[in-house]
């Protein structure tokens with residue numbers, strides 16, 4: 001099909017008319033769901049060529065599948081990458097990406113305010129001899145002081161969940177690159193609608209697509225996007241040495257033909273389809289979600305005994321990054337402190353529209369008490385660094401009408417005072 005999409009079109013136009021959205025076999029508007037395990041060939045010679053990477057084609061869904069490819073191409077285009085690989089979950093994407101560049105004895109530098117599951121993963125990697133060094137704030141200065149010869153990657157979340165700290169990608173990537181180290185960014189909570197980490201200086205972007213990318217709360221998934229610009233030093237990054245001939249694409253090639261394939265963490269074709277159609281409305285949803293979150297945060301901030309953590313509030317310690325890095329938006333997650341665990345539970349139970357659920361990025365507003373769920377295995381120090389206290393409520397704001405959300409939350413907060421000891 002003719003390629004009519006111009007490079008200067010805006011987000012939603014690009015999303016719907018991306019090159020990745022053109023030219024399926026039977027002129028379908030959406031990618032067909034190739035819900036198969038294997039692909040058949042006319043003769044053995046053809047299949048041999050596919051296995052030897054001498055001709056394009058699919059052999060077995062764990063190694064590649066056209067529905068997965070359509071989703072990969074679309075995200076790759078939205079992030080401005082050189083190639084993308086979709087995975088069974090956000091956690092498998094983070095695991096595969098880190099294992100592709102770290103051997104036993106290597107070190108990772110990261111921030112302590114990350115998603116709890118990722119912190120748990122760093123503890124698992126410790127058992128494999130991969131050591132993680134945590135810094136409370138991922139400033140360029142803090143990171144510089146922690147880099148050693150063993151450091152192989154710096155990992156951060158652009159907007160950390162739930163801490164709401166913003167990674168200064170331009171500054172941190174500068175320090176990383178001076179030391180020959182790549183910067184991997186989990187951009188799940190920001191999405192390419194809010195920021196494109198590769199353009200800001202990151203080398204690899206990772207998403208849990210289970211969240212805003214899918215948006216409908218109907219499938220788990222993850223994706224790794226390689227910027228393809230990092231100049232790997234194969235003496236330093238021994239994990240990639242075997243892939244030296246692929247130069248700047250060594251990371252992607254190792255993942256695709258080695259680690260990702262052998263870990264068996266591919267995305268299911270049906271989930272790739274659901275994520276693809278979810279992604280189509282990312283711009284619309286994010287615009288509305290960010291507007292709702294901003295309005296709700298500002299309304300809750302007026303209630304005297306409630307402490308709100310949301311980036312667009314002028315008092316927020318990372319407020320300057322809203323304009324500097326996030327296109328004026330604060331994302332879809334806000335936290336607030338209710339004064340006590342008892343009152344936090346009461347407020348959550350009184351809400352009419354917010355669902356009590358362990359997820360973010362859904363169309364529907366979701367709430368949770370992180371200390372007794374997501375951080376149940378974390379130390380008090382780890383929780384504090386993530387901005388999680390006994391009285392914290394995390395809200396993943398949805399696309400409902402903001403007046404209804406504000407009324408629901410303010411009513412629940414007022415009502416919760418009755419009989420509660422603060």
Ligand code: PLP
Nearest residue numbers: 089090091115161188208210221
């Ligand atoms: N990264 C972030 C920022 C998350 O919030 C989550 C899940 O909440 C993950 C990664 C893990 O994603 P998944 O649940 O798809 O494995």
